[in-house]
Amino acid sequence: MSYDAKVFNVMVASPGDVLAERAVFREVIHEWNAVNSEVRKVVLLPVGWETHSSPEMGAGPQEIINQQVLHGCDLLVGIFWTRAGTPTTEFASGTIEEIEKHIAAGRLAMLYFSSTPAAMDDVDIGQYQTLKEFKSSCRERGLYESFDSLAEFRNKFSRHLQQKLNAHEMFKSALTDASTSLSVSDFMYPVTPSLTDEAKVLLKEVSQDSYGRISHVRYIGGAALQTNGKNFLGSKERREVARWEDALRQLQDEDLIVERGHKGEVFEITAKGYEVADKIVS
Known part of the structure; x- marks a missing residue:
């Protein structure tokens, strides 16, 4: 049966060294929807540049991603390990630009930093130093979370997401400019792929x-x-x-x-x- 629900876009922002964490991010979102969406009349839609952007000319890649994806994002989840990401014309990386512009727009952001051991021979020292500087700047501007395994990230993100949905005014408000109300049917949920x-x-x-x-x-x-x-x-x-x-x-x-x-x-x-x-x- 279909039902009316408010849809919030939840964007993941991260460099390419946290593929496993990005997969967990989507799983936690889908699990929350399966358990809560019909009762809460809220659907969380996981979004990212790789799934929600399309080819376009006339501007830099990051600017296009910002216009197509970031500007319609309600909640941003940033995940880092050893890399900051590819530099842009304005910021140290595209991921950092997405986070900074999202925060500057007064929107909700949750940041996670992995402390999982890494083989230092495979780590780009310049990238790691840039990430350390960004992480240091975050200490003075809010709270972020650390984790040392995928299991810990899953547990923490799942708990924090529930806390935000229970307490943050954006999710409790009946009218949110950045969200959309529509009829949700079974096909709205991600079809189980042939591969997990x-x-x-x-x-x-x-x-x-x-x-x-x-x-x-x-x-x-x-x-x-x-x-x-x-x-x-x-x-x-x-x-x-x-x-x-x-x-x-x-x-x-x-x-x-x-x-x-x-x-x-x-x-x-x-x-x-x-x-x-x-x-x-x-």
């Missing part, structure tokens, strides 16, 4: 790995799932581990990766895998 968000992230990362390989190793006290210099099993929480191991099985079932070891420890991306990965927007 974790599987999409894993496939995109292995397609960018120089050897096109994924290693999955179990050891006493934990496990590691690695590709492209990243470990996706940083958390020992069984629920989190199961999600990523299920993503690995999905890629196998779809013939997107093939096992090369004898103990399920090494996998290589297939030609089909590369084709599908190229269609996934990072």
